Amino acid sequence: MKLVVCINHVPDSTTKVNVGPDGKTIEKTGVNFIINPYDEIAVEECLRLKEKNGGEVVAVSLGSEVNKETLRKALAMGVDRAVLLKDDGYRDSSSVARALADYIKEAAPDAIFFGKQSIDYDDAAVGSMVGEMLGIPSVSMAVKIEISGRDVLAEREIEGGHEKVKTTLPAVFTAQKGLNEPRYPSLKGIMSAKNKPIEERIPSAAHNKVEVLSMRKPGAKNAGRIVETVAELVRLLHEEAKVI
Amino acid sequence: MKILAFAEQRDRKLKKTAFEVVRAARKVSDATQGEVVALVVGHQLEPSAQQLGGFGAHRVIVVEDKSLEQYSTTAYSKVIAEVAVREQASVVMIASTAMGKDCAPRVAVKLDAGLAADCTALKVENGDIIATRPVYAGKTMTEVRVSSLNKVFTLRPNVFTAGTGNGTAAPVEKMTVELSAADLGCVVQEITKSAGKLDVAEADIIVTGGRGLKAPENFNIIEELAGALGAAVGASRAVVDAGWRPHGEQVGQTGKTVSPSLYVAVAVSGAIQHLAGMSSSKYIVAVNKDKDAPIFQVADYGIVGDAFEVIPALTKEINKLHGR
Ligand SMILES: Cc1cc2nc3c(=O)[nH]c(=O)nc-3n(C[C@H](O)[C@H](O)[C@H](O)COP(=O)(O)OP(=O)(O)OC[C@H]3O[C@@H](n4cnc5c(N)ncnc54)[C@H](O)[C@@H]3O)c2cc1C
Numbered sequence: 408m409k410l411v412v413c414i415n416h417v418p419d420s421t422t423k424v425n426v427g428p429d430g431k432t433i434e435k436t437g438v439n440f441i442i443n444p445y446d447e448i449a450v451e452e453c454l455r456l457k458e459k460n461g462g463e464v465v466a467v468s469l470g471s472e473v474n475k476e477t478l479r480k481a482l483a484m485g486v487d488r489a490v491l492l493k494d495d496g497y498r499d500s501s502s503v504a505r506a507l508a509d510y511i512k513e514a515a516p517d518a519i520f521f522g523k524q525s526i527d528y529d530d531a532a533v534g535s536m537v538g539e540m541l542g543i544p545s546v547s548m549a550v551k552i553e554i555s556g557r558d559v560l561a562e563r564e565i566e567g568g569h570e571k572v573k574t575t576l577p578a579v580f581t582a583q584k585g586l587n588e589p590r591y592p593s594l595k596g597i598m599s600a601k602n603k604p605i606e607e608r609i610p611s612a613a614h615n616k617v618e619v620l621s622m623r624k625p626g627a628k629n630a631g632r633i634v635e636t637v638a639e640l641v642r643l644l645h646e647e648a649k650v651i
Numbered sequence: 652m653k654i655l656a657f658a659e660q661r662d663r664k665l666k667k668t669a670f671e672v673v674r675a676a677r678k679v680s681d682a683t684q685g686e687v688v689a690l691v692v693g694h695q696l697e698p699s700a701q702q703l704g705g706f707g708a709h710r711v712i713v714v715e716d717k718s719l720e721q722y723s724t725t726a727y728s729k730v731i732a733e734v735a736v737r738e739q740a741s742v743v744m745i746a747s748t749a750m751g752k753d754c755a756p757r758v759a760v761k762l763d764a765g766l767a768a769d770c771t772a773l774k775v776e777n778g779d780i781i782a783t784r785p786v787y788a789g790k791t792m793t794e795v796r797v798s799s800l801n802k803v804f805t806l807r808p809n810v811f812t813a814g815t816g817n818g819t820a821a822p823v824e825k826m827t828v829e830l831s832a833a834d835l836g837c838v839v840q841e842i843t844k845s846a847g848k849l850d851v852a853e854a855d856i857i858v859t860g861g862r863g864l865k866a867p868e869n870f871n872i873i874e875e876l877a878g879a880l881g882a883a884v885g886a887s888r889a890v891v892d893a894g895w896r897p898h899g900e901q902v903g904q905t906g907k908t909v910s911p912s913l914y915v916a917v918a919v920s921g922a923i924q925h926l927a928g929m930s931s932s933k934y935i936v937a938v939n940k941d942k943d944a945p946i947f948q949v950a951d952y953g954i955v956g957d958a959f960e961v962i963p964a965l966t967k968e969i970n971k972l973h974g975r
């Protein structure tokens with residue numbers, strides 16, 4: 408089985424983010440970057456499929472030199488090869504998807520894995536976009552994937568339940584928490600990842616279609632009021648907030 | 652501008668988000684002398700489609716077919732994009748629900764459109780839509796403009812108000828879209844519902860319990876309060892990871908993003924990843940025995956006290972209010 412997993416390099420969810428001097432992006436100095444948590448789940452799913460069916464797992468990341476750190480993490484977990492589509496500028500989701508789709512088309516994999524969403528811009532778009540660009544099905548926010556031959560039965564989380572989706576390979580999947588528990592890289596994995604080459608490529612160009620005009624901190628909420636009694640709380644909710 | 656507003660249905664019933672999207676589209680169209688065409692996709696939908704005029708649609712298009720009875724990523728994306736092209740609607744608005752998040756990116760690619768995802772506000776400036784989107788889990792907000800000719804916006808549920816549905820009725824038209832086998836190559840087979848429970852993503856009131864409740868059986872006080880309020884039960888990651896509550900109830904960065912009108916956080920400390928999922932709630936109440944817990948910084952009303960005393964008393968007081 409030939410598998411491709413697309414991984415993004417994002418700020419750690421615990422770091423404070425501040426608006427940078429351009430007023431449009433975050434201040435990156437002092438921010439700790441990690442592999443996007445959902446992409447770690449996607450990597451794990453590929454490794455399990457490979458362990459079961461044989462084949463190869465290739466991890467791809469689009470971004471600058473620093474993304475190699477995230478690619479090394481995937482190598483340490485056990486992917487066979489890593490590819491950096493090297494590009495320093497800002498790209499919106501459709502432009503990222505275009506570059507990934509152009510690369511993936513050439514590789515012609517059986518399945519392509521993504522995280523359900525990058526925890527930086529929170530678009531939750533790139534995976535399904537790549538599916539459309541390649542003209543193949545996509546199952547987003549998958550919490551269970553069963554593949555037998557070319558047939559796929561996947562489960563997605565929806566409001567108030569789950570839905571089972573039937574489709575066929577080749578297909579795109581985006582991973583939601585609950586799909587699996589990602590493994591920790593072994594010491595041996597970490598050591599050997601250090602010496603593995605990371606292939607660099609120039610990604611295809613594409614125009615951005617979404618322009619960020621400004622970025623700001625959300626309006627600081629006035630710290631609320633401490634209420635002494637339950638009766639007073641109910642009165643406020645009923646008369647002031649009018650929510651009950 | 653002409654806006655195609657996708658009105659999501661499940662089990663032939665339009666979702667609340669369908670009305671929110673139609674109303675939001677109408678506000679934008681009023682500012683641009685435009686038109687709102689609402690689109691309903693599925694099977695045997697005419698009766699529900701009639702409601703959409705009341706929420707602001709100028710016209711309603713129904714695309715019905717047995718093969719569209721269950722949601723299909725590929726088929727629904729095709730129908731939405733095809734209708735937008737035929738109607739020459741340059742803007743498509745979709746709720747950012749499980750269904751909307753799944754199909755909107757594909758619709759955007761088909762229309763060669765930019766996608767502004769999970770918007771929490773829309774305004775019109777110089778004839779152009781400017782959207783507000785929270786990024787970095789709501790730690791910062793961006794204003795974005797879609798610069799392509801065609802534009803797709805997904806709107807966060809519960810943030811836009813639907814208002815009452817008593818506006819002018821709109822004409823309902825049928826349209827057919829040809830679907831190939833490939834278009835139906837990815838179809839929902841069945842849906843399993845979590846038994847009779849209200850989902851946090853759709854609830855108007857949520858009562859969330861955290862690790863401070865100490866044991867899974869202690870969630871009975873949360874369930875009773877939720878029952879009194881007609882609320883859904885939510886959970887912090889700490890209690891989901893401990894196996895006390897199902898993942899479907901988790902609120903936060905790796906759970907669901909919610910914006911109910913009332914969010915009650917009980918024995919939840921208010922970690923940044925939890926706040927990421929609920930800080931856009933309209934009113935937040937916190938009950939915590941630690942007066943310095945960070946949750947109080949986002950709460951509108953707080954009670955410093957022991958949940959095991961405060962919550963049963965609160966349930967009783969609410970029942971009293973409702974004359975029970
Ligand atoms: C990548 C990542 C993603 C994450 N995603 C999420 C997410 O989606 N959702 C999420 O919730 N967390 C998430 N977390 C975890 C988060 O950091 C916190 O660990 C978690 O939210 C803590 O849960 P809690 O508030 O229930 O528990 P605690 O932090 O242990 O807080 C318990 C609180 O209960 C109070 N308390 C104790 N006893 C009582 C009592 N008798 N009466 C009243 N109050 C009492 C205490 O004062 C305390 O404030 C994530 C973390 C990471 C690293």
Ligand SMILES: Nc1ncnc2c1ncn2[C@@H]1O[C@H](COP(=O)(O)O)[C@@H](O)[C@H]1O
Nearest residue numbers: 413414469521522524525530531532533
């Ligand atoms: N720059 C990137 N390089 C590789 N994969 C990416 C990149 N950006 C996004 N992705 C993938 O697309 C998924 C969804 O991202 P997004 O649409 O940005 O929320 C992520 O979880 C990744 O799997």
